[in-house]
Amino acid sequence: xxxxxxxxxxxxxxxxxxxxxxxxxxxxxxxxxxxxxxxxxxxxxxxxxxxxxxxxxxxxxxxxxxxxxxxxxxxxxxxxxxxxxxxxxxxxxxxxxxxxxxxxxxxxxxxxxxxxxxxxxxxxxxxxxxxxxxxxxxxxxxxxxxxxxxxxxxxxxxxxxxxxxxxxxxxxxxxxxxxxxxxxxxxxxxxxxxxxxxxxxxxxxxxxxxxxxxxxxxxxxxxxxxxxxxxxxxxxxxxxxxxxxxxxxxxxx
Ligand SMILES: C[S@@+](CC[C@H](N)C(=O)[O-])C[C@H]1O[C@@H](n2cnc3c(N)ncnc32)[C@H](O)[C@@H]1O
Numbered sequence: 001x002x003x004x005x006x007x008x009x010x011x012x013x014x015x016x017x018x019x020x021x022x023x024x025x026x027x028x029x030x031x032x033x034x035x036x037x038x039x040x041x042x043x044x045x046x047x048x049x050x051x052x053x054x055x056x057x058x059x060x061x062x063x064x065x066x067x068x069x070x071x072x073x074x075x076x077x078x079x080x081x082x083x084x085x086x087x088x089x090x091x092x093x094x095x096x097x098x099x100x101x102x103x104x105x106x107x108x109x110x111x112x113x114x115x116x117x118x119x120x121x122x123x124x125x126x127x128x129x130x131x132x133x134x135x136x137x138x139x140x141x142x143x144x145x146x147x148x149x150x151x152x153x154x155x156x157x158x159x160x161x162x163x164x165x166x167x168x169x170x171x172x173x174x175x176x177x178x179x180x181x182x183x184x185x186x187x188x189x190x191x192x193x194x195x196x197x198x199x200x201x202x203x204x205x206x207x208x209x210x211x212x213x214x215x216x217x218x219x220x221x222x223x224x225x226x227x228x229x230x231x232x233x234x235x236x237x238x239x240x241x242x243x244x245x246x247x248x249x250x251x252x253x
Contacts, residue, residue, distance in 0.1 A: 001027065007036035014041075018119050032192060034120055041127035043120070043193060051185030056098050056128025058142055059135045077101065078108050080216045080235045080242035081167045082250050089166035094152035094207060095197070098190070099125050099145070101171055101218070106144040113165065114145060115152040118194045122149035153202050156210040168207035171218040172197035172226070201227040208245055215245040 001023045002011035015022035020034065027033055027046055035042045035053070042053035073083045081089055088109040093102040096114035098121065105112050116122040125147055132142035148155065156168070173196050197203070204226050207215045217226050219241045225231055231243035 001033050001035050003035060003037045007038065011036035014123060018123060020120075032189070034123070040131055041124055043124060043189065045189045045192070051189055054098070054124070054186050054189060056124050058099070058103050058128055058132035058138050073108060075104075076235045076237040076240070076242055077104055077216075077218075080233075080244055081105065081110065081169065082214060083108055083110070084250075087250065089213065091167045091169050092152070092156070092165045092207075092210070093169045093171075094156065094203060095169075095171045095173075096125060096147065097121060097171065097194075099128060101169065102145055103141065105169070106141045109144075111144050112146070114147045115150055115155055116147065117149070117151040119149055120193055121190075122147065153199065153206045156206040159210060164210050164212050166211070166213045168211040168215045169218075170200070170203060170207055170215065170226075172200035172203060174220055174223065201229075204229060204245075208247065211247055213246070213248050213250060215247070217243045217245070219243055 002008045012022055014020075014034070014036065018034075023030065023033075031046060033044045033046060035044050037053075037055075040055050040057070042055045044053045045051060072078070073085070081091060083089065088111075090111045090113075091102075091105055092113050092115060093099075093105070094115045096102055096116040099114060102112045102114045114125065116125060129142055129145060129147060132138040132145075173191060173194060204215065204217065217231070219225065221236065221239050221241050223241075225243050229245075232246040233244035235242040235244065
């Protein structure tokens with residue numbers, strides 16, 4: 001759907017490409033809407049108690065703030081991928097989602113290839129990247145980010161060794177089973193869009209075969225490692241743990 005006439009052509013072209021029905025103001029019967037709004041592409045939920053829209057905003061949003069917060073190379077994510085002075089690994093973010101972690105990595109100087117298999121999530125990301133490139137403050141960071149709408153398992157399995165990255169980063173959807181789990185409303189809406197990631201063990205295996213140096217898996221602090229596969233290193237922060245699977249030490253050339 002579009003919000004103002006100026007976005008109509010964009011909405012219609014996107015609907016054709018994503019093979020989605022296009023709607024004007026009559027939105028009955030749709031739980032989720034992809035809206036071409038003047039401020040960017042948005043995912044919206046309809047109905048009572050719906051959360052606010054989800055949009056990729058590297059310029060102003062929470063994501064943008066995270067990337068520019070100046071936490072720097074000492075932060076847990078930076079340590080997990082092995083950032084050092086003079087070393088900025090090239091990273092595949094194989095579960096790009098809304099690009100938050102990729103933006104932080106790029107803000108620390110890493111080149112990041114974002115892989116996202118949901119065409120709608122990839123469209124939201126592409127829109128955020130486009131706006132980020134137009135803004136002088138975010139352009140140097142966002143220009144380190146490149147997006148492909150692919151299944152990362154298939155993509156990494158077919159990759160020649162010479163094209164493999166230093167690090168593969170994974171943050172698969174985590175099944176929240178308890179009602180008490182404090183899951184942000186926006187995240188619940190995003191989950192409606194992409195579902196859980198039941199093949200995340202195949203993803204871990206493909207990543208471990210692909211990364212030259214290491215695979216980093218983001219986990220909720222109190223959960224076990226992905227599929228029970230023990231990592232070589234754990235880097236802990238209050239809410240999150242990064243499990244690091246080392247293929248080769250950075251020191252070993
Ligand atoms: C929890 S979200 C990632 C959030 C992201 N780290 C961020 O900061 O916004 C997980 C995402 O990974 C994607 N995903 C899961 N498995 C994938 C695969 N095999 N290939 C590509 N994308 C995948 C899902 O579609 C979903 O968008």
